[in-house]
Amino acid sequence: MTLSTMLTTMSVGMLRSFAVFMLTLLGSLPLGMVVALLKKSRFGVVRALINAYISVIRGTPLMLQLLVWYFGPFYLFGMNIGNWRFPALIFGFVVNYAAYFAEIYRGGIESIPVGQYEAAEVLGYTRTQTFMRIVLPQVVKRIMPSVTNEVITLVKDTSLAFTLAYQEVFSLAKQISAAQTSFMPFLIAGIFYFVANYLVEFVMARIEKSMDYYK
Amino acid sequence: MILEMKNIKKHFGDHEVLRDISLSVDKGEVVSVIGPSGSGKSTLLRCATFLETIDGGEISYMGDCAVKTKPDGEVSYVDAKDLRRFRNYYGLVFQQFNLFPHYSILKNLTDAPIHVQGRGKEQAEQTAMELLDKMGIADKAEAYPYQLSGGQQQRVAIARALAMNPEILFFDEPTSALDPELTGEVLKVIRQLADSHMTMVVVTHEMPFAKAVSNRVIFMADGVIVEQGDPAQVFDDPQEERTKQFLRVFER
Ligand SMILES: Nc1ncnc2c1ncn2[C@@H]1O[C@H](COP(=O)(O)OP(=O)(O)OP(=O)(O)O)[C@@H](O)[C@H]1O
Ligand SMILES: [Mg+2]
Numbered sequence: 001m002t003l004s005t006m007l008t009t010m011s012v013g014m015l016r017s018f019a020v021f022m023l024t025l026l027g028s029l030p031l032g033m034v035v036a037l038l039k040k041s042r043f044g045v046v047r048a049l050i051n052a053y054i055s056v057i058r059g060t061p062l063m064l065q066l067l068v069w070y071f072g073p074f075y076l077f078g079m080n081i082g083n084w085r086f087p088a089l090i091f092g093f094v095v096n097y098a099a100y101f102a103e104i105y106r107g108g109i110e111s112i113p114v115g116q117y118e119a120a121e122v123l124g125y126t127r128t129q130t131f132m133r134i135v136l137p138q139v140v141k142r143i144m145p146s147v148t149n150e151v152i153t154l155v156k157d158t159s160l161a162f163t164l165a166y167q168e169v170f171s172l173a174k175q176i177s178a179a180q181t182s183f184m185p186f187l188i189a190g191i192f193y194f195v196a197n198y199l200v201e202f203v204m205a206r207i208e209k210s211m212d213y214y215k
Numbered sequence: 216m217i218l219e220m221k222n223i224k225k226h227f228g229d230h231e232v233l234r235d236i237s238l239s240v241d242k243g244e245v246v247s248v249i250g251p252s253g254s255g256k257s258t259l260l261r262c263a264t265f266l267e268t269i270d271g272g273e274i275s276y277m278g279d280c281a282v283k284t285k286p287d288g289e290v291s292y293v294d295a296k297d298l299r300r301f302r303n304y305y306g307l308v309f310q311q312f313n314l315f316p317h318y319s320i321l322k323n324l325t326d327a328p329i330h331v332q333g334r335g336k337e338q339a340e341q342t343a344m345e346l347l348d349k350m351g352i353a354d355k356a357e358a359y360p361y362q363l364s365g366g367q368q369q370r371v372a373i374a375r376a377l378a379m380n381p382e383i384l385f386f387d388e389p390t391s392a393l394d395p396e397l398t399g400e401v402l403k404v405i406r407q408l409a410d411s412h413m414t415m416v417v418v419t420h421e422m423p424f425a426k427a428v429s430n431r432v433i434f435m436a437d438g439v440i441v442e443q444g445d446p447a448q449v450f451d452d453p454q455e456e457r458t459k460q461f462l463r464v465f466e467r
Contacts, residue, residue, distance in 0.1 A: 119313035122264055123327040123379060133326065137317045199258035214317050215361040 002179050009176065010185065013169035014192055020093060020158045020168065025151070027094035032101025040104060050102075058098035065089075066092040066163045089164050097154060102147045108139035141211045148204040155196050169193075216412050217242050217277060217383045218263065218305075222284075224271035225255075227228050230314055233269075234438040237414060240383060243412040247425035247446070250435035256418040259435070260385045263416075264307045265298055276304040277382065303332070303459055306376030309387045312368045314360040320347065320371050321356040324378045332379065339378070346374040350404055366397030383414040390421060402428075426450050430442045432459045 039050045057065070070088040073079040112135050123160040131194055162171035173185035217402055218240040225233040232255045240246055248256050261267040263274065265281070269290060273283045281301050282292045285366040292298065313324050324343035328334045347353045350370040351361075369389055376384055386405065390398035402424050408415060409428045419425050425432055425446065434442045434457075442455045453459045 113313075115309060115311050116315070117311035118266055119309065119315070121266065122302060122305075122307045123375075124299050124331040125327065126299070129330060133330065134315055141317070214359045 001176070001182075003184065005186060006176060006180075006182075007188065010169055010172050010188055010192075013172035016166065017158045017161070017168040017192075018196075020166075021154060023090045024093040024154060024158075027090065028097035028101055030076075031094060031098035033105055035098055035102035036105035036109065039102065040109075054099045054102060058103075062092070062096050062157060063095055063160050065161045066160065068092075069095075069206075070082055070164050078175055085164055085166065089161055089166055093154075093161075094159075097150070100119055100150055101147070104143050104150065105139065107146075108143040109135065110120050111142055112138055129164065141208075141214075143207045144204065144211070148201065148208075151200050151204065152197050155200060156193060216275075217244075218416075219273075219275045219278075220259075220263060221273040222271060222418055223259070223262055223269050223274070225258055225267060225269050232438050232455055233262065236435075236438070236440055238433070238440070240414060240416060241268070241408045242339055242382075242414055244431060245409045245429045246416045246431045246433060247418065247429040247434045248418045248435060249420070250426060250433075250441075251423070254435045255438045256340075257387050260307065260387050260416070260418060263385065264305060264385060265292075265301070266307075268292065276301055279304075281462055299331075303379065304382045306379055306381040306384045308369070308372050308376055308384065308389050310388045310391050311358075312365075312372045312392070314368055314371055314375070316360050316361075319356070320352070320360070320363070323371060324359070324375050326373075328378050343374070346377055347371075349407070350374050351400075364397060366400045367395045369393065373401075373408075377408075383416065384408070386415065386417040386419070388418055388420065390419070401406055423452075423464075424452070436461070 035054070038046055039054075041047055041050075060168060066089060069092040070085065073081055073084065116134055116138070119132060120134045125133065156169055159170035162166045162174075165171075169189050173189040176185040177183065216239055218238070219351060220236065222237045223233050223236045223238075224231070236255075236259060238246075238259070244465055248259070249257055258267060263267050269282060271284050271288065271290060274281050275455065279301070280293075281298065282290060284290050285298070293301075305383055315326070316324060321340065321343055324346065325336070325339040328342070344353060344356065347356055350373065352367055352374075354373075355363060360368040360371070361364075363371065369392075373384075373389070385386050389405065391402050393401065402421065405417065406424075406428050417425070417429070431443060432446045433440055434449060434453075434455075436457050442449060442453060442458045449458065450462065453462060
């Protein structure tokens with residue numbers, strides 16, 4: 001196999017890894033906010049459920065969670081869902097990352113001084129306005145470094161998709177390497193992850209910088 | 216009558232912080248509230264501005280009742296939507312300024328008028344610039360709060376409250392978080408407001424200021440109004456032992 005066929009074959013895997021990455025972010029960034037807000041719910045039951053969800057998700061391996069989402073419907077409920085593999089994969093990733101983002105958001109929201117809420121309240125802002133106009137913009141700035149860390153971890157975690165036999169770049173690298181007795185596929189995969197994270201850091205640094213105008 | 220507070224009671228746990236306090240403020244009046252730490256001064260302002268809920272009593276603005284207590288002791292506030300209508304009547308200046316750090320000075324002054332009161336952007340900005348000019352910080356309109364000194368930030372906070380065009384302005388120790396050399400510039404602005412007959416209630420530890428600027432001084436201790444009256448009388452000829460004792464500490 002020439003290097004260029006190797007690259008062509010693996011680039012399909014790269015696209016698939018990228019798909020997992022993007023879909024996970026698109027799902028978990030907003031879902032994390034919903035979870036963070038539910039965690040502050042007036043209803044004790046809701047808070048307890050959210051706490052249980054977060055602690056189970058953080059306390060078990062993502063690989064295991066993926067297997068549970070994929071096989072669970074069949075073994076637990078005898079359901080046979082066609083084409084469930086990819087949805088289960090994305091679902092598992094989103095549910096996992098939402099828990100981590102929720103904790104980051106919560107920390108950010110709690111770090112906003114109570115004086116900001118009181119000033120807004122006296123000025124007559126509604127609760128929604130206070131959150132959207134006063135609190136959230138400050139939260140976003142404060143949590144950027146933690147979010148960057150999480151996104152970098154996600155880039156590397158996409159390789160766990162192999163658990164559900166999803167042929168992303170890392171599982172392709174293993175297969176090709178075994179078949180061709182070549183080390184090259186691993187090198188290509190390594191460069192792929194590194195470059196991806198380099199881009200993530202670049203983009204996140206730009207976003208952080210765009211919020212540098214205030215302290 | 217701009218503000219009328221009747222028989223206000225407030226406790227935290229079993230600590231009675233306000234014990235049957237009544238306070239009325241007329242249009243154009245400047246009322247200073249003095250008293251030892253923990254006497255309930257901040258709590259009184261926080262109840263008046265609905266940051267705390269009262270446990271008994273009645274609060275009205277412009278004859279419009281926001282909360283009352285039924286004979287059986289049940290306290291009933293108007294609902295949240297109506298309460299926001301009351302927020303147009305007053306402004307509050309905090310000890311810690313509480314400016315919005317992510318907004319420019321101009322935006323700090325225009326955001327609520329535009330998004331809460333529904334005023335036009337141009338008109339809100341014009342009003343804001345006039346206020347900043349009065350406060351002597353028009354050149355800071357495009358700056359952000361962290362770029363300003365404490366004294367300047369507090370003047371912005373006063374302007375932000377005024378931008379809502381309130382009937383009455385409350386101040387909770389507006390100079391206590393400032394370095395001594397910066398208190399003067401803030402007190403000067405409040406004095407100007409007094410000269411223009413802005414209705415104000417000022418909690419302060421600045422006795423000379425209270426004496427010079429207010430029409431009425433209220434001395435609070437342990438959750439009650441011990442003595443009130445003309446500043447010359449309260450400061451120079453206090454009737455109550457508790458007042459004398461408190462003022463003696465300040466003379467030293
Ligand atoms: N949220 C709260 N929970 C419990 N106790 C409180 C709370 N807020 C105030 N208190 C108590 O109520 C009492 C009155 O407090 P307040 O802040 O009104 O006093 P103050 O007259 O403003 O004092 P200072 O001059 O120090 O500002 C104090 O004993 C304080 O500890
Ligand atoms: Mg106080």
